[in-house]
Amino acid sequence: MQFLKNISLKEYLTMQVDVQARKAVKVLSEADIEQLWKVYRHELQQALVIGGGSNLVITASPDQLVLLMEIQGIEVVHKEKKVLLQVAAGVTWQHFVEYCLNNNYGGVENLISIPGKVGAAPMQNIGAYGVEVKDTIQRVKVFDLTTGGFDWITNEDCHFGYRESIFKNVAKDKYIIVAVEFLLTTSDHTIKVSYGDVQKMLFERNIHEPRIQDVAAVVAAIRASKLPDPKELPxxxxxxxxxxxxxxxxxxxxxxxxxxxxxxxxxxxxxxxxxxxxxxxxxxxxxxxxxxxxxxxxxxxxxxxxxxxxxxxxxxxxxxxxxxxxxxxxxxxxxxxx
Ligand SMILES: Cc1cc2nc3c(=O)[nH]c(=O)nc-3n(C[C@H](O)[C@H](O)[C@H](O)COP(=O)(O)OP(=O)(O)OC[C@H]3O[C@@H](n4cnc5c(N)ncnc54)[C@H](O)[C@@H]3O)c2cc1C
Structure with a gap:
């Protein structure tokens, strides 16, 4: 882990609000969290967790410890007709989607170009172009800030809804999400192109039997034409x-x-x-x-x-x-x- 003192959080937030963190930690592994629990339990329980900072606005410089989630790693747990992947919370969402496209794993292609990190995806059940991440999540691995241990929360127990999950309401601040398990298709992918814009662009590109890579390319192009890039307009x-x-x-x-x-x-x-x-x-x-x-x-x-x-x-x-x-x-x- 890496300790930081008196840093501006501006570069960690896509809204680029310039607030100062007195104490921050770059969390690089699950063991870092166990270590923090042993030495700074109270601070950890009060901590503000930041992934990619793309869904977060901070109104005053935080007094509490800030955790910058940087745990990396994508692991194939099991692969047959479907593939089960365990993805660490600090992996950027875009990197994960590109990894899936490169390996021809289907299920998250419509969610391409969403900023942020994998750990935050279950928080608000990210969704776009007719797909919600809940449809691919098997389980979420958490560090429980009440017991000090790791645990797995099943999809059902996450109580996912439209931009909702337990992590945003009843279990708010109870868990640090450390990894997410996804179940994705390796063949016979379910192609979701119900959105008019997507259909239109596929037609314009003369693609009549789209692959997941085609869907992703079209969604990425539509998003780039519609949404402002946070680097240019926070x-x-x-x-x-x-x-x-x-x-x-x-x-x-x-x-x-x-x-x-x-x-x-x-x-x-x-x-x-x-x-x-x-x-x-x-x-x-x-x-x-x-x-x-x-x-x-x-x-x-x-x-x-x-x-x-x-x-x-x-x-x-x-x-x-x-x-x-x-x-x-x-x-x-x-x-x-x-
Ligand atoms: C240009 C743009 C386009 C977007 N498009 C979409 C879209 O199409 N669909 C969509 O659903 N969202 C969209 N978003 C919103 C955002 O990208 C997602 O909500 C994303 O999942 C947030 O991830 P993050 O890592 O940036 O989370 P952060 O902003 O860092 O955190 C969000 C919340 O989750 C908490 N949190 C983060 N990581 C963890 C963790 N590991 N454990 C516990 N708590 C944690 C934080 O404390 C905070 O409360 C968009 C945002 C931008 C800027």
Whole structure:
């Protein structure tokens, strides 16, 4: 492990908020965590864990220990018709997806180009282009901060939902995720191309029987054309979850806005794109001081000029208040605030 003192976390956060950590540790192995538990148990229990910092905004310099998750390694546990992989928390998500594509392992190709690290993927059950990571996760290996030991949490016990898991709610701050076990296909892959944009680009590229590598290439191209690169415009991707409202609420909204896009969740619930609500309310491209909504993506809040975490938080609150007033819908932030 590597101890660091008084470092700026700006380079560790894609929103590039400039806060200082008094004490930080680069965690390079599971043994590092056991070691920290033996010597600094209290600090470890209070620690702030950072993966790729792509879904995290920090509003004040953290007093507690900061853990920078750097554990590396991808291990093939078992391979037959499917392959079982154990992937360490510090592996970058993009590296993992590319590893799968190179080895022709199917299941995560639609999730290409999502920033961050493998350890954080189960936190909010990352998803994109019709796929959620929960569909490939077998188990999650954790260090339990109440017992001081390692444990495995099964997929079922993670209680995955739309951008949700126990790690984000009931078990928040209870575990450090150290590895994730994925079960992926090695042949007869299930190709998921239900999204119109993906179908359109495959057609334009004259690909009629796409391989997982084709799907990944198309998704990566679409994402690059739509989403701002955090290195150029600091952001955390989608800032809000897409709200899910009851059919009655939706029917009233639909009467007022017949053009409102929507996806039926089941017979009782309807999902509405938060980006549409934000754009309709006039926020797209709107900038207030150092913070603004991206001009092409209404769901993305951009830190244009060195804003601090509170400015970003307050800006998001203004949007939430306005959406509530205009549509009667409570937006929920997808991004984690500390
Ligand atoms: C441009 C852009 C596009 C994006 N697109 C998508 C998308 O399409 N779909 C999607 O779902 N998300 C998307 N995101 C959000 C983000 O990339 C994901 O949520 C990602 O999984 C976060 O990983 P991270 O390592 O950066 O997590 P961090 O931001 O470092 O951490 C997120 C939270 O998890 C906790 N945490 C991190 N690692 C661990 C660990 N090992 N153990 C315990 N707790 C931990 C942190 O304390 C924090 O609360 C996007 C973000 C950006 C910037």
């Amino acid at each position: 952001n955390c991707g989608s800032f809000f979850k897409n709200p899910i409202v009851g059919v009655e609420v939706f029917t009233k909204l639909h009467a007022r806005y017949p053009e409102i896009p929507h996806y039926s969740v089941d017979t009782e619930w309807v999902k509405i794109p938060a980006g549409w609500l934000i754009e309709k309310a006039g926020w797209k491209g709107l900038r207030k001081g150092k913070v603004g909504v991206h001009e092409k993506q209404a769901l993305v809040i951009v830190n244009y000029d060195g804003a601090d975490g509170n400015e970003i938080l307050n800006f998001s609150k203004e949007i939430m208040k306005d959406i509530k007033q205009k549509f009667g819908i409570e937006l929920e932030r997808e991004v984690n605030f500390v």
